[in-house]
Amino acid sequence: MESKLARIVKTFTFRLALVYVGLFSLSVILLFVFIYTFEMNQLKTQVSDAIKMQYNYLIDEYKQSGTAGVEARIKELIADDDEGNEIYLMVNQKYEKLAGNINAWPTEAVKEVPFEKEGSWVHFRMEGRNLPLGNVNQDLTVRAITIPLSKWRFLLVGQSLQASQRVQQTIIQTFWGSLMMTLVMAFIGAIIMSRGFSRRINIINRSAHTIMHGNLSVRIPFNKDGDEFDELSSNLNLMLDRIEMLLGSLSQFANNIAHDLRSPLNRIINRLDAGLRTIEKDNPAHKLLDKNIREMRDLINTFNSILNISELEANTEFHTFETCDLQAIIGNLVEFYEPYAAEKNVALASDIAAPVDVYGEKNLLTQALANLIDNALKFTPEGGHIVISCERAEGSLDMIIADSGPGIPQEYRNKVFEKFFRLEQSRNTKGNGLGLSLAAAIARIHNATITLEDNHPGLRVRLSFPQSAGTS
Numbered sequence: 001m002e003s004k005l006a007r008i009v010k011t012f013t014f015r016l017a018l019v020y021v022g023l024f025s026l027s028v029i030l031l032f033v034f035i036y037t038f039e040m041n042q043l044k045t046q047v048s049d050a051i052k053m054q055y056n057y058l059i060d061e062y063k064q065s066g067t068a069g070v071e072a073r074i075k076e077l078i079a080d081d082d083e084g085n086e087i088y089l090m091v092n093q094k095y096e097k098l099a100g101n102i103n104a105w106p107t108e109a110v111k112e113v114p115f116e117k118e119g120s121w122v123h124f125r126m127e128g129r130n131l132p133l134g135n136v137n138q139d140l141t142v143r144a145i146t147i148p149l150s151k152w153r154f155l156l157v158g159q160s161l162q163a164s165q166r167v168q169q170t171i172i173q174t175f176w177g178s179l180m181m182t183l184v185m186a187f188i189g190a191i192i193m194s195r196g197f198s199r200r201i202n203i204i205n206r207s208a209h210t211i212m213h214g215n216l217s218v219r220i221p222f223n224k225d226g227d228e229f230d231e232l233s234s235n236l237n238l239m240l241d242r243i244e245m246l247l248g249s250l251s252q253f254a255n256n257i258a259h260d261l262r263s264p265l266n267r268i269i270n271r272l273d274a275g276l277r278t279i280e281k282d283n284p285a286h287k288l289l290d291k292n293i294r295e296m297r298d299l300i301n302t303f304n305s306i307l308n309i310s311e312l313e314a315n316t317e318f319h320t321f322e323t324c325d326l327q328a329i330i331g332n333l334v335e336f337y338e339p340y341a342a343e344k345n346v347a348l349a350s351d352i353a354a355p356v357d358v359y360g361e362k363n364l365l366t367q368a369l370a371n372l373i374d375n376a377l378k379f380t381p382e383g384g385h386i387v388i389s390c391e392r393a394e395g396s397l398d399m400i401i402a403d404s405g406p407g408i409p410q411e412y413r414n415k416v417f418e419k420f421f422r423l424e425q426s427r428n429t430k431g432n433g434l435g436l437s438l439a440a441a442i443a444r445i446h447n448a449t450i451t452l453e454d455n456h457p458g459l460r461v462r463l464s465f466p467q468s469a470g471t472s
């Protein structure tokens with residue numbers, strides 16, 4: 001079975017929520033890119049400004065006091081640098097150290113030292129332990145400016161970018177943390193939102209399901225002055241009201257026709273009957289008239305069945321319920337159908353040994369069981385057998401009519417309960433396709449169900465009464 005989460009993931013709302021997660025994550029990414037670029041530029045400018053200040057200071061010193069002055073200033077500056085970020089180096093024309101806190105002129109800087117007043121910027125990496133800060137294990141990037149003070153003196157002033165690297169790392173870590181949080185929160189939000197929507201949709205679906213299964217009076221629950229789901233439910237309910245009304249008037253119309261046609265048909269039959277009595281039996285007109293009268297009686301029976309079913313479907317309460325013994329009813333029916341069965345060479349037997357009491361309407365129960373036995377007898381070919389039995393399971397009491405006939409294919413087992421539906425194979429037998437509809441309407445009144453099963457070969461009709469309806 002599909003898990004609850006899998007069902008949520010498949011919903012439209014969840015997919016919509018995921019789109020929002022994507023957009024939200026994108027905005028988090030853009031925000032961080034902006035913060036990152038801004039902050040990095042800011043730090044770079046700060047470092048450059050600081051380096052330029054010291055570098056100008058040292059150039060002035062060189063102009064005033066020469067190499068010795070610069071050496072002294074460099075020492076002072078190093079001593080003042082508490083954090084150990086600043087880097088100074090003065091070398092001679094052979095790039096040999098004269099003063100400073102790193103030992104060698106960085107190779108990256110050699111090529112980039114044209115004799116320029118403004119100096120040129122260089123970036124290079126150094127092993128942390130070669131830097132004045134000492135105990136740093138990783139390599140650090142250094143930003144520095146180099147300038148030839150004269151033909152024999154070159155100066156390098158720089159700063160390790162440790163601080164900005166730390167800020168950079170913090171921003172990146174915060175970014176991943178926030179992105180993760182955003183994703184988790186958005187995912188949880190998506191599930192909560194989808195569950196909310198699914199719950200509302202399920203209410204509508206459940207009602208639709210009940211309605212589809214024949215209970216057109218069910219309505220979708222909703223709150224007045226509610227949200228758009230309530231508005232949808234209210235509109236669907238109005239639509240159902242209209243459909244129910246139209247169906248009602250349609251079936252009323254059909255019933256009226258059936259009802260109104262019965263009297264004229266009866267009058268015609270009576271007249272034909274009277275005419276028939278005046279005709280000699282060996283007259284061919286007698287046979288013709290007799291056949292017409294019989295067909296008209298069948299027509300009246302069909303009308304009666306339609307009216308019966310409609311009446312049963314419309315009624316929900318019966319006041320004539322009493323305890324009925326199904327064993328006795330079936331015994332009588334078997335006795336009644338026995339001659340037909342014998343004529344057709346079909347074995348008809350009841351396997352019910354003890355009384356089976358059910359609370360219901362005796363005539364209706366007899367009618368339903370008669371229809372089922374009639375079908376079994378009608379569709380079971382010669383030499384076949386029909387057994388009627390009773391099964392008691394927890395919560396139900398089942399009457400089973402099992403025959404050895406052609407059975408009903410699985411795909412038609414619901415359809416045969418529709419009015420006038422008959423299988424292709426049964427077209428040449430007598431009947432209108434109303435027997436099972438009537439039996440089903442009677443079963444519904446008794447809270448019972450009729451299920452069609454395979455009897456291998458043949459059909460097993462199970463008329464199942466809930467145990468509360470079955471006593472004994």
Ligand SMILES: Nc1ncnc2c1ncn2[C@@H]1O[C@H](COP(=O)(O)OP(=O)(O)OP(=O)(O)O)[C@@H](O)[C@H]1O
Pocket residue numbers: 371375376379380403405406407408416421422423424425426430431432433434435436437459
């Ligand atoms: N025991 C059965 N074996 C095989 N097919 C059956 C059996 N019972 C019903 N059917 C099929 O279901 C159809 C509907 O049955 P239903 O009792 O409603 O109508 P009917 O028997 O054809 O006519 P009516 O009952 O109105 O005389 C039948 O036409 C037949 O095709």
Ligand SMILES: [Mg+2]
Pocket residue numbers: 371374375431434435436
């Ligand atoms: Mg029938």
